[in-house]
Amino acid sequence: MNNSSFIRKIGIYFIGNFSSKMFSALLIPIYAFYVSSRDLGYFDYYQSIMLMLAPILVVAIWESILKFVLNEQTQKRKNHVIRTGVLFSLAMLTISYLLSMMFFLIFFNNYNSWFLLINMILLYTLGQIWLYSTRALQKNKIFAMGGIISTGANLLFILLFIIIFNFGLKGLLLSFFLGQLTLIIYLEKKTNILKLVFKNEKLDVLLLKRMLKYSAPLVLNLVSIWGLSSFGRFIIIYFLGAEMNGVYSFANKFSLIVNMLGTIVNMAFIEEALIANKDSDFRLKFENQVNNMMKIFMEFCLILIPAIVIFYKFLGNTDYNESLILVFPLIMYAILNIISTNVATVYQAKEQTNILLFTTVIGALVNVVFSIVFINILGIWSIILGQIIGSFTMLLTRTKIAKLKFSIDYNWKVFFLLIVIYFSISFICFNNGFWINILFGIGLLMYYLLKYKKNLYQLASMFRNGEDK
Template identity: 30%
Template structure:
């Protein structure tokens, strides 16, 4: 199997897990919007946003470090060292969070505080666990974990949210229970703890190397959190929880395209690390990047127009206002995905420290623009700030990584740009469903025709294999 075919094959493998899980998450949006008010859903979204921030500190970004080190080292000694250190560190940090949470509860009365602490700890443990499984090359177990978790969240949500009417406490309970059960099942399948965990195992040099790689990713993760999530805090402060609920629903739908970008990122992460030493890496990486731009643009157009046609029955009438923000949010996801593509340059070269100046500068600009734009443009200001921030980061990374991650952007980038400009006009100015479908059909046909023959052949072979 050549590297391009393997890359496409990995995309399909990760797609099985991610699309299955995200589909269930997507289907839960109507359920949540029906049984939970915009204020409550806005509160849950704020908690979820802060949880992702806390996870970086609790895990010390080991979710990234363990994957990188396990993927790079197949000897049993290193694997036992990485797994043992990660589990012991996670046990200690989880205990600290639990004790802090208990003490904190005596001084502050925070809604659903017990559920929140349990949610943060469980999600942190789960994220490290599944990345360890993935780093050990057990991609099927990694995919299975995503499917199992999503299926259980859907099932438990029906029980706790729809049947028992527990509100957002039901959402927390569904997320916690589903991940706990999944971790038990995956352990029985992969035997990671049994095979690789040794209490007395200590290798200070390996531990230092792992932390040296992981810790610089912590401020990077905080900055990414600020870029992607601080908008909720600005909206909640300036516009209120109801507006944040509207924004959160639109964000839920924009994650459809973000899911695809995550699938490609996960597959590309393995391919890029393993092909980093190839003699023709620049040509190969450039080919993948330019194809990626076009596919992202076409998928964005397909998703956003399908949503527009069906939006009135997908969400409760209280959330219909969020439709107007979908198109620019999808543009923002494209910019985010392209900037993330270059993040692999820092990981491949293990120069994670070098990533900080760009992401810190971008975060600062984003916070400033959020503060300024929201006062005059409301939610539109937040969306515009997001697009401009990710565009800046993309430009910065293209220049900064050129010496060790040279990717040449083809002039064919003009095609997806034209598609997106035309799509914006059709989305906001054309109400005819037939004309919208015609536009998308033309875009899909043109995008397929301008692809290199090798890409078309590989995709055709893979698709045929699925039906044989």
């Protein structure tokens, strides 16, 4: 695993994902003052449905596109893999779209929001296919620019449909739909993937079978991840109502900042692991990278805490001003989930996705059972504690199996120490005023800027050099 390549890829993906992933964080003030907790609750609920169905509809073929293209040596073979994956996806999505439209037209009189949901799922799934194909071809700057352009479009539509026209839930759905459409159009214009798809060639059935054999276990893994992260929305909607789901969703937006960083690192990490998994020193490098990332994620979250507390001081009498107490454990859940995802990269690199699936199912089951059993006793806290316990179970299982199979070990002492520091700082910031949090935040920021100045300088230098690969 090449450290310079790893850092360079993080830089490229940061540019693309800063816009798309941070977009949810940047929208927090708009949600706070222009979107009711009920509308936000239902939008979050629809997104949960989308994240569950997308990998099922196309058997998570995007994962196979990335792996198989990176393992091919010639451009012709790379194009062949992409063509096979995209053709399969288009066929599956066409069938699914027609069936779902018939279903809602027959059984629902008022189907406007459901119609937008169907299109949202379709465009999100296609967006994943085009994004993964772009990454597989290592057109990283195009990938990054696509994130920036689609986010700009999404923001424009949010301003138009939410603030100006006050469309509420339908405005949120329509904005997401159009943002994904913008992304696909841009990536297609730059990569010409459809030209590969509509070549006069037969579908390579044997290749498709190999790709589906690899991605099929990942479908169950992604659905299990959905069970770990999103199943709680269904419980909240059913037992506590859409308004409470909106409050939960708002508090959870801050964990998206952590997820943004984790997604960026994991995108680079999985590519490096897939390429370098046969290197003689793979185990040691992998172990060191995961241990380092554990510390970086935790330290990044320490900087976030005072900033979030300061933001809540400005919320006033909105639907969300009492949700601050939920933010701190939700960020901890995000940390556990991200570290667990990075640990699981070894199973994808070694093509042992069955272990990945097993550990995810275990974590999801723990979360679901705990949430259902305690919902009437603990209320919203049953969902949050269920997620934390489930994600920790998944992390613990993955690390134990990795140690047994690959002799990979992790620095648990430092990790648990950082957890204690995290909740201690959360307690201090929660119970202090505006200026104390500002001073505390500046102090933490300066400390970590000095600590990682060499890494930041290396990242900036690589991006200035204009490297794309």
